[in-house]
Amino acid sequence: MKKESNNTQSISSFFGEGTFMKGTLKFNGALRFDGKFEGEIITNDTFIIGKSGIINANISAGSLFNSGEVTGNVSANHKIDINAEGKLLGNIKTPMLHIQEGAQFNGSCEMQRDRKAKEDILSQESSEKNNYLHSINKRRIKIGAGVLAGLLIIFALSNISISLNIIDKFNNLIEGEDPVEIMQKGVSLKESGMTDEAITAFNKLAHLDLKDPHIHLTTARAFMEMGLEDEAVSEYKKTINLNPDNLEPYNELIQLYKKKEMDDELITILKRTIEKDNKNLEMHLDLVALYEKKNMVDDAYHEYKNIVQLSPEHEGSLYNLGEISLSKGLEDEAVEMFKRVIIINDKNIEGHLNLANIYYKKGLEGESLNEYKKVEEINSVHLEAANNRGFKALSIEKLDTAAAEFNKVIEVDEKNVRAHLGFAMIYGRKGANDKAVQECKKAIEISPHHAPALNRLARLYVKQNINIDEGIKLSKEAIQINSNSPEYLDTLSDLYYIKREFDNAIETINKAIWLKPEDIYYRKQLKKFTTAKNTKK
Template structure:
């Protein structure tokens, strides 16, 4: 078994401990929780009192200690057990416990540690074995109880630091209190960093900022400090102070660290939703443009920041630079192409996907997105060939099969459309989007409505507040002649706030069936607000008027 710990205490100290062992501290040092825990463990193992034999043990202890140093723990245990024939000291039992820990035999480790504590209730090596035992199980509360007792006996910096890190797992307030106590002995940057992280995790951003500023008092403009400082300013909405940190980074950081810092600050800008924060994006983009030459990751982030402020010229500029300098990261061109696709700049999206498909010919996402863009352009016949290329690379990919099903449906090739949907459902019968799209296709044709309803119920069970799924359910009800049920579900789709023009068109159709011409007109007009060029809806409105 791979060793997780190494016993490195010196042989001389070890032998000396045996010769002079004894209770150097009184029982009053034991806290109540610790004593209760040890007593409970003793009852579980039914320990007996041991006796002490000292003089003849030393040679076995020396050999055992040497074996431990060579990581031969099983042999060390045998030597320690020989030593026990002459000396039943706490030190030997605790050493056996440590060896058992190294072998992964945790119950035996605990049993020997408890024997040591029966002899010497303040034996720190035995307590350490108990602490590691509870850490392995894991029982963090018990581990903390043991380690807090160790700190009571030996309140060193390292011991307190370990206990504070344990407190972080269970009780952040105790961790903070202990770190603050440690700072009373003098400022320590590591402790201050831990405190600042705890303040941040608790949402106490003002204390996070104050502690970060205190750490930075020595003007040590290193990357971790500047990252924390700019984040602290942002969390406190001090945007101007945050931007000034960028200037300090420009002067003090080397190129690689500066890149990391710019990415940190850029992420903060991108994620912040306030109008004030957006004002700093153009200035930051200008810095990027002047400061970097070939760092695709910074240009990539710059493109998203430009997209956030709807500056299409800068978006194109920074994304183009990112693409010029990335030829190994397959995800970057896809992400950038999707931005242009979502912005309906289909020609640009096609150019990116087509160019990088030749560079990454084994990545199915490139031909998949080429086909998806063609479908969005209503060039469904052109979409089939690239989608089939994607399917050749990922033959059981549900998303690709679903997109092919949609394309064939748009071409009214329902045999192939149904075949694609069926293949997708063979791979994943519970896929909500496939079930919904297949169900809607069937409802539009007015066939297999019971089966369509079942598939829509599967989709809604996965996402009951999806406007498209609710619309499909309502449309199936409409096709089945249940207009009241249809109205109920179409209204549910609208209440989500994400209803499309098609949903409002369906609402108009239902209201007409229910004899509510005024409501139908309102619905059709709302549909045209979302899709002004829908000739079908215009024709329906003219028919009513």
């Protein structure tokens, strides 16, 4: 039903959904409108537009909170707040503007100093009309959600300007005050610098069982501005529980938890936020950083997987996932991650270094050397550059030069496996087999299951004809790590030969020949083993 009005009101009221009004609406106090209105709205106080509210009017107010649709120009003495569901098409003037994420605003904005309140716009109508409506006010009205302190009843009185003064209806409803009015007063007190009084008002709101998330969010923000962080946390939680789909309080609570270093609570709210907005990369990165800070390795591992799925070229996350995979013994997965890192950034020296070390540990000497050389190209003074020079000198029998390079590495990094194996090779060639054995054992202690170190030690046992059973165990482990190394197979075949297990020796060396048929050495080994077997017969 269409209502014509030119109302002068002193109210704390609510126009429900389905209401339609046209004309000029003037009032004092706080009014919430969830219906449709056309015309002009004037107040010095608070005008709240609900989600279903559709307003086609110019508005002059003290404060405007909009969750509906407004078409028209708006002037507010104190502030304008457009909620996530809100839409405003028109120009605005206000000293304070807050637009939530998801809100729509199309128009110009003029920020101005807070103006003095306009003179009281209420006019007194005839006592007959006031008395007529006053009889309605005596009925108590229960307000759902604890927010609305009144219900404005509209009468279609032809050619009559209606003055509604129904504040008496709501006396003692919530300790005599409307929560919306308390909120508006609290905001005004805070903005006026009356902090203690504002705290009292917002504390009163906080202790009411309210169901309006906007009031709790406003209260939380007010507490934050006044330095009451614990109280703000409580109000943010209420806001989220009442409206879990609005991400804004999540984000504000996240920042508060960060400030207070409340890591456990921060993890919980980040996980809830990600459930609502799974594509928010920043939230994922914040969460994984907390997991790493608290040494929650498995959680960090799974979160990094989420991140690289969301952002496949996020270099830092790929690298970190590679490192965690490596720490969990997932070397193949680590290799994949580090390869992706250097595809994105070929100058990522740590990516190349990790690949080189993994390849080296597996006995993939060609692949590892290529990566070590790349490390040297990026940083010519890197320790692995000295190792590269050491092995190059070793290859041309410049043993003292090689030793000097490996020593440079050990002085800085005494746990560098590559340098220890370099020394083992030098000692072996000099006939200092005991020292060579010690270097191999150091390497294995630093990096267990290191194929080149295992094979080097087993080869030294062959050379000295000692610890043959232990040598077989070491050699088998090296082959298990890298079954495609003819060098490792040759070591094992020699160990079998020493034990006079000629069939095992022949079978093993044939595998080496199959892998590298052009190498004459392995064929000579086969002939030696076969001859020994025949001689034994």
